[in-house]
Amino acid sequence: MIPLEHFLILGAILFSIGIAVIVSRKNAIVVLMGIELILNAANINLVAFSQYDPNMLQGQLFAIFVIVLAAAESAVGLAIILRVYHYFKTTSLDRVSELKG
């Protein structure tokens, strides 16, 4: 059996990379990709702990619900990005700096 810590460290690495992508990218779609990386990191932790709970499988069910939420979130997020692109003619988050609709 692979030690639990190795799953958790892999999750921590993916989480940190996701944070770095979110902080350092200008394109809104790449920022969404960073969010997906973070959700995957959380899922790795849930699934890793779930193997010590083999009868209830609560962690795996939680992971499935997180995957469904990620799908809904990225669909709505991309719809918002499309509206922003129609209005501002750009998806660069630096140039979307106007609060007046």
Add this chain to the structure above:
Amino acid sequence: MGNWVQLLFYAFAGVTVLSALSILFTRNVFYAALLLVVTFFGVAAIYVFAAADFVGVTQILVYIGGILVIMIFGIMLTNRLSGQPVTTGVYNKWSGYLTAIALFMVLFYAIIQANFASLQWVQDAQKTEPPIRATVKLIGIRTMGEFVLPFEVIAVLLLLALIGAAFLARRKK
């Protein structure tokens, strides 16, 4: 046997981390989307190593079959494709990387210090190590049993997200 499983786990973990790092270092948005496919495949393999076969298959179906296709559509719809690669600007470069490295240090220290292997319920589970079996049937029973309320709520939420996304993305007359 055990050695091979461990070796494969570290190979898949290495592929996952390397492709995620390449997302961080590439500026081409389309390459980032394709590297995300590799990352998601690696994470699906990691799920299988944690005895979660159904979650791994769901990961491939939903993330690679759904989310990645949506993202590539998004890239195509929000850029004027003119033969040049679609690139993204980078800002806050070093502060972002430093934040990520510092966060990773904190998490790493916490994971090492927490010493999860000494927790009571983890040790109990390790003593009665169950045979690895398919989880599909159990997940189906749980979803229709104790977890039927979250299942229904998430069904409504998916419908709302579908309607909301279609409403937001429509072209105004």
